Amino acid sequence: MYQLIIFGPPGVGKGTQAQLISEKLGLSHISTGEILRKAVTEGTELGKKAKEIMDKGNLVPDDIMNGIVKEALSSCSENGFILDGYPRTVVQARALAGIFSELGFSEVRVLNLIADDGEITQRLLKRGRSDDTKETILNRLKVYYDSTAPVKEFYSEIAKDLNGVGDVEEINAILLRVIRNEA
Numbered sequence: 001m002y003q004l005i006i007f008g009p010p011g012v013g014k015g016t017q018a019q020l021i022s023e024k025l026g027l028s029h030i031s032t033g034e035i036l037r038k039a040v041t042e043g044t045e046l047g048k049k050a051k052e053i054m055d056k057g058n059l060v061p062d063d064i065m066n067g068i069v070k071e072a073l074s075s076c077s078e079n080g081f082i083l084d085g086y087p088r089t090v091v092q093a094r095a096l097a098g099i100f101s102e103l104g105f106s107e108v109r110v111l112n113l114i115a116d117d118g119e120i121t122q123r124l125l126k127r128g129r130s131d132d133t134k135e136t137i138l139n140r141l142k143v144y145y146d147s148t149a150p151v152k153e154f155y156s157e158i159a160k161d162l163n164g165v166g167d168v169e170e171i172n173a174i175l176l177r178v179i180r181n182e183a
């Protein structure tokens with residue numbers, strides 16, 4: 001069973017790579033950003049609360065996110081999961097450790113995708129999602145460095161740094177080799 005977390009700054013390609021990996025290995029792709037965007041589209045209570053926060057590039061409260069992820073992990077594929085966009089704070093990482101131990105997941109690995117700020121800003125500006133305006137992007141980067149980057153330290157023993165710049169399929173091939181322990 002694959003127990004994976006894909007980690008990195010906004011725009012580094014987590015979503016794209018997580019989608020490809022989940023298709024190829026039959027994993028549950030648990031993207032907290034996608035779950036929140038779906039709630040916004042459906043106009044649920046969560047969606048109403050999340051929309052304003054997301055449009056500013058801020059983080060949805062940890063307790064809400066922890067609940068969402070616990071539920072998703074509880075019904076994940078028997079082949080495993082890839083978490084994308086979570087944990088995004090050290091508080092979330094600590095909660096996740098508790099969820100993993102409750103659910104008996106003890107072989108978790110972290111894929112740490114890397115790209116510099118100039119590259120990711122350009123990519124986000126091109127993507128043009130509703131939270132991809134210049135102002136929001138700058139705030140998302142700030143939030144990333146203030147709140148999310150410290151999570152790297154939390155996973156220093158189980159994380160592998162991987163280059164996120166280049167051809168999508170080539171990056172994917174490298175990630176798959178790492179996941180399959182061939183690299």
Ligand code: ADP
Pocket residue numbers: 009010011015032033034036053054055057058059060061065084085086087088092131140
């Ligand atoms: P990106 O690709 O820019 O990292 P995501 O799709 O992962 O974007 O997330 C979009 C937005 O959803 C975030 O800016 C944040 O507002 C919210 N969000 C997603 N995941 C989390 C999380 N784990 N904790 C708090 N907020 C989250």
